[in-house]
Every structure is written in structure tokens, then in C-alpha cells.
Amino acid sequence: MPALHYIPHPAPVRDRKKIFPVFLPYAGCPTRCVYCAQPLATGRAAGRDLLPRAWAALRRDLEQAAAEGRSFELGFYGGTFTALPGDWAARFLGLAAEFRSPGPVTGVRCSTRPDAADPGLLGRLRDLGLEMVELGVQSFHAACLAESNRGYGPDAALAACAAVRDAGLGLGVQLLPGLPGMAPDPDGPFLRDVALALDQTPACLRLYPCVVLPGTELARRWAAGAYVPWTAAQAMDLLGRALLACWKAGVPVIRLGLAPQDGLAENILAGPWHPALGQRVRSRALFTYLYEKLETRNMRPRRLLTPRSALSDVLGHRHEMLAAWATLGLDQARIRVWEEAGFGVELH
Template identity: 50%
Template sequence: MRDLDAIFVAMQQAMRAAPPAAVWDSLALYGGSFTALPEVWIRRFLEAAAIWKAQGRIRQVRCSTRPDAVDAAGLARWKALGLDVVELGVQSFQDDALAASGRSYTGEVARRACGLVRAAGLGLGVQLMPGLPGQRPGEAGQDVAQALALHPEGIRLYPCLVLEGTGLAVRWRQGLHQPRSLEAMAWTLGRAVLRCWEAGVPVWRIGMLEQPGLAQHILAGPRHPALGTMARSRAIFLWMRRHIQRGRGAIRLILPRRVSGEIWGVAGELRPHYARLGVHHQNMSWHEEDIVQIMELTA
């Protein structure tokens, strides 16, 4: 448990070194299956967090864990100790994809775990991993639909990458796993983001957090420093395509200014797609409201 000692000490040092007036939205106990730790360590971390929460230095405490590492009794205990949100690393609800990825649970176990978190009165986060081995076309969308049906507070989308030193790296070298291309994954993520927006569920993160030393261990997979922008810009385009009738004649668009930096995609990659809809820079204008107006211009 030496590593946990070091992490606990580092957490306390960070809080002591922070300015007294600093307030954080969350203390996140991530990086593994928090609820699979020995109970003494779970209690130790949560009791420390509860002190900072009572002092007003953090607003909520959240953790990430596996779906097969929660039960009703444990969730009740941890909530009483101050835990607010549990993010479940579901990755997929599809049994074939979970089995092919070496996961220790089924889709039904994942769904049940989500229900247990909500029944305990805790906030629920769902982490999905599109592009897993064994995942068939369309199943990434089904995973998003199933996650949204469970009414989470937020969703994270982590496209599957091949990392050195993993079983997936062995399969990749043997030609048994072909990662999704960046372009295909960007559209998959765009469709997922649009579904989340329409359901009113925030997407907390898209893609792995860039950490020092991580890049050298990534062997293959859909990775890009602006993956979130690529996904959100495609979500905007898909929405626009749905609402702009082809061949309707000249149109004028009035759009929320907050999307102006993402509508064209990374380096303007979506401009040709918009052009096919008759949408160009010249027939766009911006306002401060979160309302989209599509007007047909009369001759």
C-alpha cells in the first residue's frame, strides 16, 4: 500500500499548498477502481475530503470505478462519508465487446451498477469507449443510447487506443485488432455528442487527458489533440444537416456566437460538407442567444 500512502500524502500537501481562498468544484479520486480499494483506504480518502468539503474548499467529491466493484451497501456507506458522484467505467454495454476486451462483467452488470448508483442518491457518470475490439458497426451508438436511458449527470467518451504493454497491443501486432480511423471515430463521436446534447446530458470529456509520457506508449488508434473540437463540430454539422432542407433555395443562418470557433471544424475541414448544403461564410451571422435561426431568402 506504499503507493496509496504516497498519493494520500501528495493530496494533503496539495491542499495545504493551495491559497486559502481557493475553491475547487470537485475532488476527483480517479486513476483506477476507487471502490475496489481496501475499505480502510476508501474511508481514509473520503474522510479527508469531507473535512475540505466542510471548510468550503471543495464543492463535491467524485470517484471512478468498475461496474462490478459497487454494491448497495458500499454505496450507502460512501455516500454517508461524503461521496457525491460515482463515474462507472462501463466502456460498453455490449457483451461481445466486453468479452473481447477482457472485461470482468457483462452489459447487464453494468446497467445494474448504474441503477445502484442512482438508487443510492449519488450522481452517476458513465464512461464509454467506442472502438473496442468486438464492437460491431452501430454498437457505439447503442451504447450511448443505453447510457442516456439511465439518466446520468454526464458522459465521458474515450475512444479505444492501443497502449504498449497491454493485451490489446499483442492482438494489434498479431493483426487481430484494427483500430478505428480518426475520421471514422470523429463522426462516431459527433453523433454521440449530438445525442447527448439533445438529451440534455453534458459530455464531460472527449478523448484521453494528455499526460506527460503518455504519447510514447500509444501505438495506434484515433488520437488527436483537438479531438473534442472535431467531435463537437461534427455534432453541430449533423444537427444543421437535419434542419436544412436541400434544394430549398438561398438561406440565411443566425447562430449562437459561442459555436463560431467550432462550426467549420479543425482547419476548416467541414467547409466542403457545409457547401453541399448551401451554407457559406457569407450567409452566416452571429448573436449572443442560444438559438439557431434558419431563414429562406425570397427572390
């Protein structure tokens, strides 16, 4: 019998609860960030009567979900929820509360900007039923924030993370690798951003590599040669390292790359977008993780046994990882599925 070593899967176990997204494009945003094109990214139109329309549509959706016995967490995205004008944040939370028990709403989260995370306001919204805030930090790096006209600095981003935690809310952190001023370099700002984000003890991260969308300031800079986006190879390499760091910290990454909304892909002018970006990044992180395990123990693998659920990540998009496995002497015939949750490595 060849020696067999068991290696657990590195990804933290995720509570894969369904999130029902309510997109409120640009609502509450004080400025347009240089890269942002919410209607394209979310597939929802902005407009003057956006909030009453969205509120009425949400009521209809919740009534229908209640009738059908469905349940989900509500997520308010696409704008700056904590800075919605008037009492709209309270009105949306009030509507969610109406459908809480025994209705379809199991929880409520929102995204917002770090400079709209006043502790008193967060406490009031928590009392109205908000449970998690995903902060669009984008970067903790002063020059990247300044070049992206974000309007706040690293101190404000860190203070916002603390304010969310101190309010007793779950913290999510959204980062935007490839912002203007962010070199595609393992020693550059992005992996430091990831480390700083993990220091904030978030419940989850989202990583959205920066792409150039029409109508944005970034598109103008790109056309003038003043902004060069990361290549897909650069993004996948750095995102793979970032994902592995998150796995090691036990923090789930709940989104890698923009969701493929209708019409988004055709509209991307430049930048590292790929429909299978998440899988391609997971494949790289997984290979690095297993490679490090084998190297540090000086193991020469004869066969790799993989959980069925991880096989496509092991082989990679269109089997693109086979060349990497071959460097360990593992051709496809030596990669086998087994019915365990982690990996098995048979040694020579």
C-alpha cells in the same frame, strides 16, 4: 427583410465546475484490462506506496488551495476507488470532508468498475461524502466485454447503474468505443451502448475512443494483427452521432477522447487520437443537427448566424466543415456571428 428562423444550440447547459483530479493508477483494480495503461493515460506512476503518497500529496494540495481561496470538486480517477484496499476509500473521503467547509472541496466523485458497485458499499461511501460515481461501463455488449476481459457482463453493468442511482448518488457513465469486437458501424454496438447509457438517466457521459498503448494486451493483439482499431474518420463519425443523441437527451458529454497528458500522444501506437478530437466531433454533431432542422422544414438558407462561442465548432478544425456547409449553399462569407445564444437562419 429575409425570413429569420431561430434554432437553439443543442448542447445542454453544463455546470462547468472545476474538477481537481486525484489519479490513483490501478489502485483497487482486480485485473489489468486489455487496453489500459493508466500511468501513460494519467501521467502518474503506479507503485506499492501509491496510496499513502497520494493521500499525503492531496492533503498538501488541499491545504494550499484553502490558503489560496480556491475551490473545486475532487475526482478520484485512474483505478477502482470503491475497491481500494483496507480503509483507503474512507480515508480519502475523510480527508475530503475535513476540507469541505469552509474549505476548497465542494463535492466528491470517483470512477469505478461496475462489478465494484455493491449497494451497501455505495451507501457507506455516500454517507462519508461521496456524491457521484462515474462507472467505467465501457460497453453493455456481452461480446465486447468478453473480448476485453472485463470480467462482467451487460447485466452487471445495468445493475451497477441502478445501484448508483438507488444509493442517491449522481451517475456518470464512461464508454469505450472501438473495443475489441466492436465494429465501426452505425448499426453496431457503440450507438446501442449510447442509447442504453442514456436510458440509465446519467448526469453525464464520457466517451473515450479505444487507442493502442504500449505494454498492454491490446498492443500485443494489434502487433499480431488480431485487433484493428477504428480509424479517426470512423471514430469521429460515430462519436458525432453519439454526441447528437446525448444532446437530444439533454445529457452532457464531459469528455471526448483521452486528455492530452504529457507524453501520451507520442506513445499512442495506433487508434483514433487527435488533439482536437472533441472539437472535430462537436463540429460534426452540430452540422448534422442544423442540417436535420433545415431539411425537415425544407428551408434553403441564405445566411447562418452563429453565436460567437460556437463559431469555431461551426467552421471546424482548420475550417474543415466548410465543404459540408457548402452543400447547403453556405460559403464562409454567409456564416456570420451574432450576439444570441442560438443560431439564426436567414432564408432565401
